[in-house]
Structure formats: C-alpha cells, structure tokens
Amino acid sequence: MLEKKWWHEKAAYQIYPKSFCDTNGDGIGDLKGVISKLDYLKDLGVDIIWLSPIYCSPLADQGYDISDYYDIDPRFGTMEDMDELLKEAKARDMYIVMDLVVNHCSDEHEWFKKACEDPDGEYGKYFYIADTKDYKLPNNWRSYFGGPVWDLLPGHTDKYYMHVFHKKQPDLNWENPKLREEIYKMINWWLDRGVAGFRIDAIMNIKKPNIYTSYPADRDDGLAGIDNMLHDAEGIDDFLHEMKTETFEKHHAFTVGEVFTDRPDALEAFIGNNGHFSSMFDFAETIAGKSDDGWYKCKPVVWGEEYKKAAFGTQKRLGDIGFISNIIENHDEPRGVSHYIPEADVSDTSKKMLAAVNVMLRGLPFIYQGQELGMTNVAFHSIDEIDDCSTLDEYQVALDAGLTPEAAFKAVVPYSRDNARTPFQWDATANAGFTTGTPWLKVNPNYTGINAAEQVNRPDSMYHWYKELIALRKNPEYKDVVVYGEVVPYKEEQTNLMAYYRKGTDRTLLVVANYQHDAQDVVLPGTYKKVLMNNLETLDLNGDILHMPGYQVVIFEM
Incomplete structure (x- = not known):
C-alpha cells in the first residue's frame, strides 16, 4: 500500500530564477523577484516551489556548474535574500525546494582548483583523473554536450579529467567516501537552514563502470553514447540509500529525482515506500520521437496517440508503488504546447486540453x-540568438551530418532549451515586465498577447484554467479521488481520444479529451452526475453519444 505523505495533495511549480523576475534592472532575474511574486503563485494554488540553481556559478551551463554550494551567486542576490524567501514562503504555507547538483561541480570550485594543483593529493581523489598514455583517451564515451568526456587537466599535459556534461563541469568521484561526506554535510546545512527538500539533478550519472571501458562507436566521431555507461554502472542504490539515510530521512525532506533509467525495478527502488526519493519525474512523453543520433533525426509523432501511450504506460507500471511527478515541460525541454500540439492547432482550447489530461493524472x-499562461516556443531567427550550449552542440552535429546551416538551424530550434528559458511574460509593457534593463535572453515577441496581467483578470484564461485544475485537486469533495484514485484508461483503442477514469473509494471521475483537430464522437459509459470542467462553453450530448469538437476536454463526475 502507498503510504500517504504531506506533499501528495500539493501542487508544485518550477522557477528558472534567471528568467523569472528582475528587480534591479541588470536583465537577470533574482531572489527578490521571486519573493515579489509569491502571492501570484499562492493565488494560482502553488505549494511547493523548485528553484533551479542559484548557487555561485560561472553559468557555463546556467548554474548547473556550481563553484560554491554554500553561497548565492551575486547575480541572484544574497544569502539574506534566500533567508527572506524561506521566511516569506513559510508565512504562506509554501515550501522551497532547491536544485541538488552533485554529479559534478564547476571547474572554478575550490576542490577542482586544489585537484589541479596536486592531482595525486586529497582533492585529486574528489574527481576522475587519469594519466595520459600516448595522448590516448581512457575511453571513448561521448559527453551529453558532444565531444569526449575527457579533457586535459588544467596545468598538466599528462593527465585527463572526466566531465560527462560540459568541460567546465568536472565529475565528482562518488567512490571516495570523503567526497560523499562533504556532499552530505552540505545537504544537511541547507535542510537545517529551512529548505524543504531538493530536486536531484542528473543523479544516474554518479555511478560509473570501469573508466577504461570503451564501447562500439555509434557516430563518425568514433565515440559512443553515454547511455552505455549508465547501462553498465552497478551499485548506485548503495550511494543513494546512504545519501537518504544521512540527510533527507532525518529532516523528512521532499525529494524528486531526475531519473533516466530502463531498470525494471526502477519505480520500486526510487519511489517505493522505502525508495531513495519521495518522487521522480515522468519523462516518458518527452522522449517520444527522439533519436540517439541527434535532434536533427527526431521523428514526427502523432501526439494524440503518442502522448496517451506514454502517459498510460507510466501509470500502468506505477500502480500503487509510489507517487510520480508529472510534467509538460521544464527548463531542459521546449514549451509543451509547441511540442505536443501541431503548430497550426495551438490555441487556448488545445492548451487547456493538454493541461487537463496531464494535471488529472495520478501524481x-x-x-x-x-x-x-500557455507560453510558447520562440521564433528564433538565427543561431546567434541561441545561448543554450546543448542546442549549439546539436546544431554542429547536424552540420557534421551534412545539413546546410539553414536546415540544421530549422531542425534543432524546435527542441532548444532556450524556448523555455526566455523571460517570464508578466505584462504587455517593455520586455514583458521582466526587467527595466536589457534581458539576458530575448523576450518572446508574443508577450503582448500572452502575459500574466491580462490573464489574471480574465476568467476564461489559461491561468484561471490551471487555477481551477489545482483547486479541483484540493477540493475536499474530490481531493481523495484526484490525488489517490486509480487511473483506468477508457476506450484506449479509439484514435486520438485520451480518456481515463479516476476511481476513488466513493467517487469516480472521467476525463475525456479529443486530442486532434477534427471533431469525433465518443460513447459515454453511462449517465454523469456533474460536469466539473469543460474547456468549451458547449456540451453536445445526444443520448450517450458525446460529439466533441477538436481539442475539447471534459471532466465528468460519473
């Protein structure tokens, strides 16, 4: 049986601080900006706020390269600002969750600087450092951002260091108990300070197989995908169990893992009642159509079917094992409404449909x-407008595959992480009300039509649709069925229909969505008691036949 936890009935929200709200006019969002918008988030119904990294960082990978785990980067504010945020959140019964990035740090971290000074000393053992042999790399693994995972150790011509991400993100050696002790000390320091928990970044990478193991090359660069390493690494559970018992468990902290794995026991191991984390993200939808060869090889998908298949697949595997975290988008993905809905069909109606089928899932x-607000992808016009290192790498991959610069740009931009990183659209004033200065990344030009100020005051807006979905989740009458009710697919075989029951102990809901442009008819299973939500003003029901225009979604109480 699933053990009930305090966070199950909550709603969570991710803030990418650099792009959220800038209060000092430097073009970069800051912690004071987050504090200033807490009431906006409270009104929406948000309880848990995950902050993407705000630690000191050179920002080679937008803060996921940490140079000091114990301090706030001056671009985002001060530790006093952080304490103020924790205090103000607590006053509103809200919880702050930080990003925990412990697979790697920054090459500007004190540990790595000391490792460069003395690779054979104490801090050299905090990293993966290997001697060069005739300048041959220890293995042929390809980093997530392209190129080998090895680079020459700064100041040395006879040693390499490993980075499975950016070259400014040296991997930490979790085999070293002293390193693990330092990490646990840091985690407990933040939890003692009042943080409610962590989103745990790239955690599957902390366990490596023998670093002298190479794999068959899968591209012309002679390198092999990093997934090979993940498949071969064994023993990560020991590290994660130790981290949990030494830190999270002592503080009753909420943790959500970024877990990419095809282990058959993954759900039980990671989020079961005795799992490593409280929850983990469901990425099944995000990987549909993706290719190991690069973004330029991504295949078009029929979202009405693919989204349904991915979501139901996770729910079936999950059963009563644990509590998953459901996403439409995040800082590493393009905007969901642009990704999961055909461009010609993107509208408030289709956006509301996508929101409902996702939020009403168990988790x-x-x-x-x-x-x-239904923010969309951006019309970038050239590669020069792109900041994201991952997109720049994929652009080069496409060029190396023989695509023209125009074709390569067109192929990768729809998947760029910068689509989700453009400044938040607060209002219709200059720079969408995000900053009085020059924003660090271009503002989406559609901010005059899509912004918070307009939507908060319009009852039929996306904002109010999300507010209503969250309110339904917390409504005392329906809370039990929405939070804990079983997900049972309905008419799964009907093309581009995503319909499912939420079955609770004393109530049954039915979510019915026409996930396509064309209208279609759906035979309802019986009479309904009440329409709880409908993204259209009409309900065309003839007997038990529901005629659904394109992208209509209805939530019934049966």
Whole structure:
C-alpha cells in the first residue's frame, strides 16, 4: 500500500530564477523577484516551489556548474535574500525546494582548483583523473554536450579529467567516501537552514563502470553514447540509500529525482515506500520521437496517440508503488504546447486540453514557469540568438551530418532549451515586465498577447484554467479521488481520444479529451452526475453519444 505523505495533495511549480523576475534592472532575474511574486503563485494554488540553481556559478551551463554550494551567486542576490524567501514562503504555507547538483561541480570550485594543483593529493581523489598514455583517451564515451568526456587537466599535459556534461563541469568521484561526506554535510546545512527538500539533478550519472571501458562507436566521431555507461554502472542504490539515510530521512525532506533509467525495478527502488526519493519525474512523453543520433533525426509523432501511450504506460507500471511527478515541460525541454500540439492547432482550447489530461493524472503536478499562461516556443531567427550550449552542440552535429546551416538551424530550434528559458511574460509593457534593463535572453515577441496581467483578470484564461485544475485537486469533495484514485484508461483503442477514469473509494471521475483537430464522437459509459470542467462553453450530448469538437476536454463526475 502507498503510504500517504504531506506533499501528495500539493501542487508544485518550477522557477528558472534567471528568467523569472528582475528587480534591479541588470536583465537577470533574482531572489527578490521571486519573493515579489509569491502571492501570484499562492493565488494560482502553488505549494511547493523548485528553484533551479542559484548557487555561485560561472553559468557555463546556467548554474548547473556550481563553484560554491554554500553561497548565492551575486547575480541572484544574497544569502539574506534566500533567508527572506524561506521566511516569506513559510508565512504562506509554501515550501522551497532547491536544485541538488552533485554529479559534478564547476571547474572554478575550490576542490577542482586544489585537484589541479596536486592531482595525486586529497582533492585529486574528489574527481576522475587519469594519466595520459600516448595522448590516448581512457575511453571513448561521448559527453551529453558532444565531444569526449575527457579533457586535459588544467596545468598538466599528462593527465585527463572526466566531465560527462560540459568541460567546465568536472565529475565528482562518488567512490571516495570523503567526497560523499562533504556532499552530505552540505545537504544537511541547507535542510537545517529551512529548505524543504531538493530536486536531484542528473543523479544516474554518479555511478560509473570501469573508466577504461570503451564501447562500439555509434557516430563518425568514433565515440559512443553515454547511455552505455549508465547501462553498465552497478551499485548506485548503495550511494543513494546512504545519501537518504544521512540527510533527507532525518529532516523528512521532499525529494524528486531526475531519473533516466530502463531498470525494471526502477519505480520500486526510487519511489517505493522505502525508495531513495519521495518522487521522480515522468519523462516518458518527452522522449517520444527522439533519436540517439541527434535532434536533427527526431521523428514526427502523432501526439494524440503518442502522448496517451506514454502517459498510460507510466501509470500502468506505477500502480500503487509510489507517487510520480508529472510534467509538460521544464527548463531542459521546449514549451509543451509547441511540442505536443501541431503548430497550426495551438490555441487556448488545445492548451487547456493538454493541461487537463496531464494535471488529472495520478501524481504530483509540476508546473513550469509560464506554462500556466500557455507560453510558447520562440521564433528564433538565427543561431546567434541561441545561448543554450546543448542546442549549439546539436546544431554542429547536424552540420557534421551534412545539413546546410539553414536546415540544421530549422531542425534543432524546435527542441532548444532556450524556448523555455526566455523571460517570464508578466505584462504587455517593455520586455514583458521582466526587467527595466536589457534581458539576458530575448523576450518572446508574443508577450503582448500572452502575459500574466491580462490573464489574471480574465476568467476564461489559461491561468484561471490551471487555477481551477489545482483547486479541483484540493477540493475536499474530490481531493481523495484526484490525488489517490486509480487511473483506468477508457476506450484506449479509439484514435486520438485520451480518456481515463479516476476511481476513488466513493467517487469516480472521467476525463475525456479529443486530442486532434477534427471533431469525433465518443460513447459515454453511462449517465454523469456533474460536469466539473469543460474547456468549451458547449456540451453536445445526444443520448450517450458525446460529439466533441477538436481539442475539447471534459471532466465528468460519473
């Protein structure tokens, strides 16, 4: 049986601080900006706020390269600002969750600087450092951002260091108990300070197989995908169990893992009643159509079918094992409404349909900033407008595969992480009300039509649709069925229909969505008691035949 936890009935929200709200006019969002918008989030119904990294960082990978785990980067504010945020959140019964990035740090971290000074000393053992042999790399693993995972150790011509991400993100050696002790000390320091928990970044990478193991090359660069390493690494559970018992468990902290794995026992191991984390994100929808060869090889998908298949697949595997975290988008993905809905069909109607089928699934809904407004991908015009290192790498991969610069740009931009990182659209004033200065990344030009100020005051807006979905989740009458009710697919075989029951102990809901442009008829299973939500003003029901225009979604109480 699933053990009930305090966070199960909550709604969570991810803030990408750099793009959220800038209060000092430097073009970069800050902690004072987050504090200033707490009431906006409280009104939406948000309880848990995950902050993407705000630690000191050179921002080579937007803060996921940490140079000091114990301090706030001056671009985002001060530790006093952080304490103020924790205090103000607590006053509103809200919880702050930080990003925990412990697979790697920054090459500007004190540990790595000391490792460069003395690779054979204490701090050299905090990292993966290997001697060069005729300048041959220890293995042929390809980093997530392209190129080998090895680079020459700064100041040395006879040693390499490993980085499975950016070259400014040296991997930490979790085999070293002293390193693990330092990490646990840091985690407990933040929990003692008042943080409610962590979103745990890239955690599957902390366990490596023998670093001298190479794999068959899968591209012309002679390198092999990093997934091979993940498949071969064994023993990660020991590290994660130790981390949990030494830190999270002592503080009753909420943790949500970024877990990419095809282990058959993954759900039980990671989020079962004795799992490593409270929850983990469901990425099944995000990987549909993706290719190991690069973004330029991504295949078009029929979202009405693919989204349904991915979501139901996770729910079936999950059963009563644990509590998943459901997402439409995050800082590493393009905007969901642009990704999961054909471009010609993107409208408030289709956006509301997507929101409903996701939020009504069993699990913790995580809303990414701007998702509640229906923010979309950006019309980038050239590669020079792109900041994201991952997109720049994929652009080069496409060029190396023989695509023209125009074709390569067109192929990768729809998947760029910058689509989700453009400044939050607060109002229709200059720079969408995000900053009085020059924003660090271009503002989406559609901010005059899509912004919070307009939507908060319009009852039929996306904002109010999300507010209503969250309110339904917390409504005392329906809370039990929405939070804990079983997900049972309905008419799963009907093309581009995503319909499912939420079956509780004393109530049954039915979510019915026409996930396509064309109208279609659906035979309802019987009479309904009440329409709880409908993204259209009409309900065309003839007997038990529901005629649904394109992208209509209805939530019935049966």
